Amino acid sequence: MCIFCGKNEDMTEYADEHVFPDAIGGLLILKDRVCKPCNDKLGHSVDTHLVNHGLVSFMRLIYGLKGKSGKVPNPLEKGVLSNDPSQQVRYEFTDDGKPKRTYLVPQITASKQEESVEISFNIDESDRKEIPSIMRKLAKRNNFPISDEQIEEVLKIPSEEFQPTIKSSMKVDLDKYRKAILKIGYELGCYWLGDKYYDDPVAACLREAIFSDAALNEEARRLGLTGDIRLIAEESEFPFLSNNKACHIAFSMSQSDFISCYVRVFMLFEGHVLLSRNPARYPDFEGKFIEIDVEKKSMRELPFSQEIYRVGVEANRMN
Ligand SMILES: [Zn+2]
Structure with a gap:
């Protein structure tokens, strides 16, 4: 079943869905979870604002990350x-x-x-x-x-x-990229919380916000979504979790009355996305962490508690 439109027909043609877009080195792929029309539509209406963002273009140039055209972008062109x-x-x-x-x-x-x-x-x-x-x-x-x-x-x-x-100068979008981060959060929700996440009331709101043409703040207020997605100005909120600029990271944890997901794209954008107000629906969910290194082209995924333990051990060794 497509996690965006819910279509579930034998004829449905699926596309490989990169949770972090392919053009920013996203290695986590959802197979047979997003239909081709949704993949195409969201690529043009949502992902494009992230992968072609002025600041992201610089990172793609540094790490040689090609887009669909087969070319690395050139933000310094003019x-x-x-x-x-x-x-x-x-x-x-x-x-x-x-x-x-x-x-x-x-x-x-x-x-x-x-x-x-x-x-x-x-x-x-x-x-x-x-x-x-x-x-x-x-x-x-x-x-x-x-x-x-x-x-x-x-x-x-x-x-x-x-x-x-x-x-040279460039325009920096401060709003549209945020929907692409919201989409990453939603897809991680589907990936980590399993098939039943589709029917979560918050999941339905996230889908609506992702497909909507309205500004994210407006939609979030209307749908009662909480969270915060922003440009990293000075220091990331969780610098201890990998301060490698070539990485994307995300983690999700179950709290007593909600589940949220933290997403960071390079050291540029970060945000929290509310995934569910009903953690009891997902009793087996233990919290997850993922790190994608676009330079080494590697991915690490493990329970969040293990990553916190690893970071703690490393910090002790350095002291
Ligand atoms: Zn679909």
Whole structure:
């Protein structure tokens, strides 16, 4: 049965659902739990805001995490020279996210004087071979004659080595990524609490919030969901639980009157998602911990109590 739409037909085609999206190195996969239409729909409407978030793009670049296009994103793609904001520059990376080169976006202007035309170029050395055709085009467009000798003269100008200082800016979304974290929490609920989690009243609210187009805060208030998902400003709430920046972690614990799940994506976002108000429904649930290391491409999953014990032993050894 699909954990999102509840469809349960023989014809249902399932997709491999990455609990933490594939593009951020999510290794935990739910098989035969999410139908293909839900997987596609939620990928476009929810996951995209997390995997293409400006801050996440930097982490994907650092760890070489490719998206569906097969490319590592380049958040530095567009910038300008700090001493000349009219000059655009691109930092180029290979598809694997290795630095390739800095590229000066061509800037060519022609201005008519009384008896002459002044052409100015700012082009990348790699575009030198384009100079003759650029000049001929400019001449044609501005209606002035140009000789091969004049073009030769321009080609003789040596290129300048420079170490540009580049300014770039980006917009950082502060809301939409949060639904993707909520979705991770919900899927962990389905994974850890088993099939009967689908019928939990809180699970139904989470599904509604995940599919809704409204802002998460609004939906959470309307549905009575509690929790908090935010950008990690200074220190993560649980720094002792793995302070490796290349990791995603999550854990869930049963409290006396609720079950919640903590999710952290890199050292960027963290949050608590309420999973159930009825822990008695899940008497066998003992609390779980998961850590996915996107650099080592490894995953650890164990009872939460064991992880706390391990962290304690390690802390003692260091003291
Ligand atoms: Zn579905």
